[in-house]
Amino acid sequence: MSLGTLATPAGSRVASQPSPGRAVTWLAVRQIRRGALIVVGLAAGMTALVVATYAQVMADPAAAGSLQALAGNPAIRTLFGAPIGLDTAGGFTVWRVGTVIAVLLGAWAILATTRITRGEEDAGRWDLLLSGRVPAPAVLLRHLIAVMAVVAATAAAITAVLLLSGTAPAGAVLHGTGTGLLGMFFAAVAALTAQVFPARSPATGTAVAVLGAGLLARMIGDGVTALGWLHWLSPFGLLSLTGPYVHNRVSPLLVLAAATALLTVLALAIARRRDVRDGLLPAAAGRRPRTLLLAGVTTFAVGRVLRPLTGWMLGIGAYYLLIGLTAVSVTDFLRDNPAMAGKASQAGFQGLGSIAGFAATLFAILAIPVGGFVTVRMTAFVAAESDRRLTLLASQPITRLRLIGAEIAVTAAAAAVLVTGAGLATWLGVTAIGGELAVTDALRGTWNVLPMVLLSLGAAAFAIGWAPRWTGLLGGLPTVGGFLLLVIAESIAAPDWLHDISPFAHLAPVPLTEASLTDSAVMLALAALLTGLGIGAYHRRDLLS
Amino acid sequence: MTDPALRAVDLTKRYGRLTALDTLNLDVVQGEVFGFLGPNGAGKSTTIRLLLGLARPTAGRAEVFGVDAADVARAHRHLAYVPADVALWPQLTGAEILHLQARTGPGTDVAYRDELVERFALDPSKPARTYSTGNRQKIALIAAFATRAPLLVLDEPTSGLDPLMEREFRTAVRQARDRGQTIFLSSHQLAEVEAVCGRVAILRAGRLVDVSTISELRGLHRAEVTISYTGTAPDLNVIPGVEAIEPAGEHRLRFTLAGDPGPVLQALAAAEVTGLSMREPSLEEIFLDYYGTETAR
Numbered sequence: 101m102s103l104g105t106l107a108t109p110a111g112s113r114v115a116s117q118p119s120p121g122r123a124v125t126w127l128a129v130r131q132i133r134r135g136a137l138i139v140v141g142l143a144a145g146m147t148a149l150v151v152a153t154y155a156q157v158m159a160d161p162a163a164a165g166s167l168q169a170l171a172g173n174p175a176i177r178t179l180f181g182a183p184i185g186l187d188t189a190g191g192f193t194v195w196r197v198g199t200v201i202a203v204l205l206g207a208w209a210i211l212a213t214t215r216i217t218r219g220e221e222d223a224g225r226w227d228l229l230l231s232g233r234v235p236a237p238a239v240l241l242r243h244l245i246a247v248m249a250v251v252a253a254t255a256a257a258i259t260a261v262l263l264l265s266g267t268a269p270a271g272a273v274l275h276g277t278g279t280g281l282l283g284m285f286f287a288a289v290a291a292l293t294a295q296v297f298p299a300r301s302p303a304t305g306t307a308v309a310v311l312g313a314g315l316l317a318r319m320i321g322d323g324v325t326a327l328g329w330l331h332w333l334s335p336f337g338l339l340s341l342t343g344p345y346v347h348n349r350v351s352p353l354l355v356l357a358a359a360t361a362l363l364t365v366l367a368l369a370i371a372r373r374r375d376v377r378d379g380l381l382p383a384a385a386g387r388r389p390r391t392l393l394l395a396g397v398t399t400f401a402v403g404r405v406l407r408p409l410t411g412w413m414l415g416i417g418a419y420y421l422l423i424g425l426t427a428v429s430v431t432d433f434l435r436d437n438p439a440m441a442g443k444a445s446q447a448g449f450q451g452l453g454s455i456a457g458f459a460a461t462l463f464a465i466l467a468i469p470v471g472g473f474v475t476v477r478m479t480a481f482v483a484a485e486s487d488r489r490l491t492l493l494a495s496q497p498i499t500r501l502r503l504i505g506a507e508i509a510v511t512a513a514a515a516a517v518l519v520t521g522a523g524l525a526t527w528l529g530v531t532a533i534g535g536e537l538a539v540t541d542a543l544r545g546t547w548n549v550l551p552m553v554l555l556s557l558g559a560a561a562f563a564i565g566w567a568p569r570w571t572g573l574l575g576g577l578p579t580v581g582g583f584l585l586l587v588i589a590e591s592i593a594a595p596d597w598l599h600d601i602s603p604f605a606h607l608a609p610v611p612l613t614e615a616s617l618t619d620s621a622v623m624l625a626l627a628a629l630l631t632g633l634g635i636g637a638y639h640r641r642d643l644l645s
Numbered sequence: 646m647t648d649p650a651l652r653a654v655d656l657t658k659r660y661g662r663l664t665a666l667d668t669l670n671l672d673v674v675q676g677e678v679f680g681f682l683g684p685n686g687a688g689k690s691t692t693i694r695l696l697l698g699l700a701r702p703t704a705g706r707a708e709v710f711g712v713d714a715a716d717v718a719r720a721h722r723h724l725a726y727v728p729a730d731v732a733l734w735p736q737l738t739g740a741e742i743l744h745l746q747a748r749t750g751p752g753t754d755v756a757y758r759d760e761l762v763e764r765f766a767l768d769p770s771k772p773a774r775t776y777s778t779g780n781r782q783k784i785a786l787i788a789a790f791a792t793r794a795p796l797l798v799l800d801e802p803t804s805g806l807d808p809l810m811e812r813e814f815r816t817a818v819r820q821a822r823d824r825g826q827t828i829f830l831s832s833h834q835l836a837e838v839e840a841v842c843g844r845v846a847i848l849r850a851g852r853l854v855d856v857s858t859i860s861e862l863r864g865l866h867r868a869e870v871t872i873s874y875t876g877t878a879p880d881l882n883v884i885p886g887v888e889a890i891e892p893a894g895e896h897r898l899r900f901t902l903a904g905d906p907g908p909v910l911q912a913l914a915a916a917e918v919t920g921l922s923m924r925e926p927s928l929e930e931i932f933l934d935y936y937g938t939e940t941a942r
Contacts, residue, residue, distance in 0.1 A: 222735070222774070299735065309783040337790035386770035395748050404734075488732035492742075492785065495697050495726035499718045543777060642700035 120233045121242060127229075128246035131216045136250040139208045142259035142584075143201045143279075147587055150196045151265040154189035182322055185346040189268030194275050194344050202279055202339060203315065205254055206286040207404050210307040213247050213290035218300045221377060223487065230376055237371040240291060244364065247287045255280025271345030274353070278339045281356045286311060288363035295370040298379035305411055312415050319422060335359075397493065397502055401510040407475065409514045412473050413521050416466070420522040421463050424529015427455050427537070459526060459545055460609035467549040467607070470518050471556035471579025472548045477511045478560035479572045486568070486644040500639045508561055508631060515553045519546040541611035548610040551623035552579060552603045558630030565637025568644060578603050648731070650675045650723075650796045651696055651825035655705035658691050665691040667851045668705065673829055675710075678822050680842035680859075681831040684936050688851040689831045690729060693800050695921030696829075697726060709796065722751045725789035729801040729831075731781040739769035739776065739784050746788040758791030764813050778805035790817045796827045803834055815841055837929040845928075847935055854935060859928060866931045867901035872913065873899070879916035884908045893913045 116121070181199050185191020217240060220226050230236055259276030263269060289310050293303040314334040321330035321337050331337030331352075338352040370380050393403030432455055481504070484490045494503065523539075523546035530537040560575030567574070582602040589599040599605055606619040651673035659664040665686040673679045680926055683689045688751050696707045698714040698754075710723045724732040743762075747753035762769055765783045773781070782805045789797055803811050811834075818828055818841045823905035837843060839859060846856040855862070867888070872879075874896055881887045886904040891898040902909055902923075913921070926934070 274936060283780075383775055384772055386772075387738060388766065388770070389738055389744060391741060391744045394737075394741055394745040400745060484734075488728065488730060489734055491699070491728050491732065492726075492746060493749060494699055494717075495721060495728075496746070497718050497721035497738075497751055498749060502718075640701060642694070 117131050121238060124229070124234050124239055125246060127241045128216055129249075130244040131220075132212045132246060132250060135146075135208060135212060136253070139250065140254050140257050143205060143254045144198050144261050145191060146201060146584075146587075147258050147261045148265070151189050151193045151267065154192045163372055181318070181340055182637075185271075188267065188271075188345050189265060190262055190271045190275070191345040193262065193267075195206070198275065198279070198339070198344075198560065199336065201258070202282050202336060203311070205251060205279060205283040205312050205334075205611050207289075207308070208285045209247055209251055209287040210290040210304060210311065212250075213287045214294050214300055214304045214307065216247075217243050217291060217302045218294035218297070221294075222589060224301050224377075226376060228371050235372075235378065237368045238372045241364075241368060244287060244291045244367070248284045251283030251287060254283065268345055270348045274342050274348055274350070275344035278342050278353055278356070280342070281353055281360060282301070282335045282339055285356055285360045285363070288360045288367065291367040292363050292370070295367050295374060296380045298377070298381065298383040301407075303379075305505070308415075311471050312418070316418060316422070323426065330496075365471060368470075379624070386578045397498055398510065400493075400507040401506045404480075405510055405514050405570060408473075409517060412469070413518060416469050416518055417521050417525040420462075420525040421529045423459070424526040424531075424535075424537075425533050427458050428528075428533050428535040431455050432460050445449065454612070455530060455535050456541060457609065457612045459530075459542065460612040462527075463522075463545040463549060463610065464604065464607050466519060466522050466546055467552045467556075467579045467604070468583055470522075470549065470553045471516050472576065473512050473518060474557040475551060475560050475572060475575030475579075477514070478557065478564060478575055482564055482568045482571050482644075488645050491645075494643055501635060504561070504564065505636050508557060508635075510527075512554060512557060514572055515557070516547075516550065519550055519553070521548045537611075544615065545611045548608065548620070551620045551627065552582075552607060553629075554577075554627040555623050558627035558634070561634035561638075562630040563634065565634035565639075565641065647675055648708070649673055650677075650710060651679075651829060652708040652711075653692070653705065654694070654708075656692070656695055656702055656707055657704040658688075658695055658700065659703045664851050666695065669848075669853055671846060671853065672828060673857065674828050676822070676825055677840045677844060678818060678828045678830065680838040680845035681829060681848070682835070682838065682845055683848035686850075687848040689848055690800060691851075693726075693831060695799060697721075697724075697798065699736060702712045723794055724796040724798055725750065725792040725794040727782070727789045727797075727799045727802045728786040729804070731778075731785045733773035733776065733784060734886060735774035736772060738772050739780075742784055743769060743788055743791075747791070750788070750792055751794045753788075753822070755791070755869055756795055758787060761787045761790055761817065764817075765810060779807065779810065782806060783810070786814065786817070789816060790821060793824075794826070796829065797821060798829045800831045801833065802830070803832070803837060811837065823878055833914060835932055839928040847932075850937065862928070862931050863925045866926045866934055867903045869899065870902050870909070871897060871899045871922045871924075872918050873920035875917045875919060877916070879912055879918075881909065881912055907936075 142215035146458070157295040181195060183195040218442075220229075226239070229239060234242075255276045258279055259272050262272035262275065269331060286307065290303065290307040293306045294300075296307065297303040314336050317330045318336035318340060320330050321334065322340070331341050332355065335356055337358045341352040342349050354361075374380055393399045393406075429534070490503070494500070508554040520543065525543040527537055527539045527542035555578040556575050559578055560571050563571040563574035582604050586599065586604045589602065603623060606616070606623070608619065610616065648670040651671070653669045653671040656666060656669040656671075657664070669692060681689055681692070689812050691700065696709065696714055698707075698717045701715065704761065709720040712720045712723070714720050719831065737745070747755070747758070765787060767780060767783045767787065769784075773784070776784070783804060786799075786802055789799070803814050806814060815837065818830070821828060822841075828841075830842060836863070842859065844856065844858050845862065847854045871893055878896075878898060879902060881890055881898075886902055886906075887909060887910060888901050890898065890900040
């Protein structure tokens, strides 16, 4: 008996399309194209803006020398990366936005990879896909390649911008390639964790933890000379070791490329061995019910936020602890060099001369991760609605107001926990190193960003009511968007009104000064208005599915 | 007079230019088991979403025991729902989801719930992400049947269940009916609807085609009649309601009959009929009668 293809009945045509793998690649591309455009645009745009402002910042000849002196300070090195090659537009750009873009690209690569691999598998959509002709490792590889292609495009865009701005070709190519390899490394990490863990959230969480650890390792390696070897263990460290426009070393990138290839091969090997919907680590077989936080809608919302809150708190807490630990060193350095303080403010860091001023500057940035947190939580709420997890609750005697109200209230409370934790971590760091920062001042400073965070929450709630698909974008607009707007507006010397749209323009530097009650009240009123409008629309609209 | 368990008044839902449901008027009486039939895309799930207040009507209104369906906090105190495609929180175990549903729901008989867990052979200690389609459906069914809500709205509740579990489902429906609960059952399993439902509504392309008891439906539709005769074949061509006359062997004739059987019996009385058998249509045949012609057109 032969096992050939069944004979085709006369008159019918069985179309067997060539290259089924290409269809899989297009499926992967379709799922990430929108985010891809934003990432490429942001990376290229930020690079172009900063490289264009170089001449403006350096107009004062003394500024170049002062910035160079900053490089000698361990705290500055810890926080912002080693500022080498500030005497060139390329080196200045690498220092000013290199790390930011690398973090952005790495985070996007992780989120995109776990979403389109483990996320799709979790949702059961890969059952159908993998019953086709393309085997699981090939499907994984094609999804990974799609993400890496976007990362490569970002790298090409950065390189092109730097080249067109007339910076040295070697440095431009090295920086672009390094950033791209870093993105690919994190895509590979995410592909691996997506094979190891049987669910999307631990896969994403672990990969993000690797990113955070890599960043911390680089910071410590920058700050503590004896631990400089840590650079070789961190993708961010390897990136800084290349020293674009100054050292132009290629060997760190070879290490990064080798690590990326190794992780990819490992991920593919696991994909070949494991069962679909399972991970290398088995899913928990069963357990006793934990009903403590299942008493109602609000406690259930609390139960769902606890784990993500812990992860965000660890990341944010570690960063602000480090800020606290380095605060004394930075401020002492700036006090000893009065000329430097002015130069630092010219470079974008105002009021760094005192611990209060230094802390105030860095507390303002806290609005970005905490704004990101509330946006991610609200996006998760929309996801629960659109994949019908919310349907059973929505068919209970529970109003929509209570459903979304509990979510908003719990998210706001979690944001308050985050800012409080950041304040305490800073105070702990400063106190441990023998500096002077009252715990109330630290908390006043971090609580000062809460109105802006609530503005993000309000924008997300508004989006949930009116345009649920845009929740992520609208929610991030006040904080992440506001910060980018401020940076751009300052860089291109835009008119004041453009500058003033950003909520950051209205954030008082607390604890250096008192909080501006008017600005906070305006932000809170706006937040309340947006939340009210969002809840109203949510109450009236159809559930997504 | 008591309010109907469910009432739809000119209930209409449009999505842009598509009319998913067109002026539906329907009453489901308290205590009955009501079947809701229709092919895919007829608007069954849309109707249920409107009745539950998960979607808002473009026009008309829906009521649950006299309460506007949009007032979910009050309306849902009277009902429990099993969706067609049950999605659960993947990190919670079956027992945790049942607990959450009981705590947020209209009141649950915990002893009966435990009995149902046994009867449906569900392992509630597993995280929901490991459950198959059938097991996810069991969770929702157990949570719904364990409530003492006077109305159960079930949307394709047995599509993932095996025959053994389907039998348990029918038992649970009968027990619920005996307790006086009203059941609104949307289903493709016509044998199931035939076995448990008193009345059915038939929906086609967003419009209500018919609402009646299953026996009335049978009466309205063609029965298959086979006669045996001696001598010449009776001429039935002119008799109203008779169609598809065909020989069924020597001295045997088969035809379909719709409507009043009087004229046929008169015609047959004139012939020498030696045997007569009549078979009522199954719900499946009635269903195909409604929709088969639609696709042929």
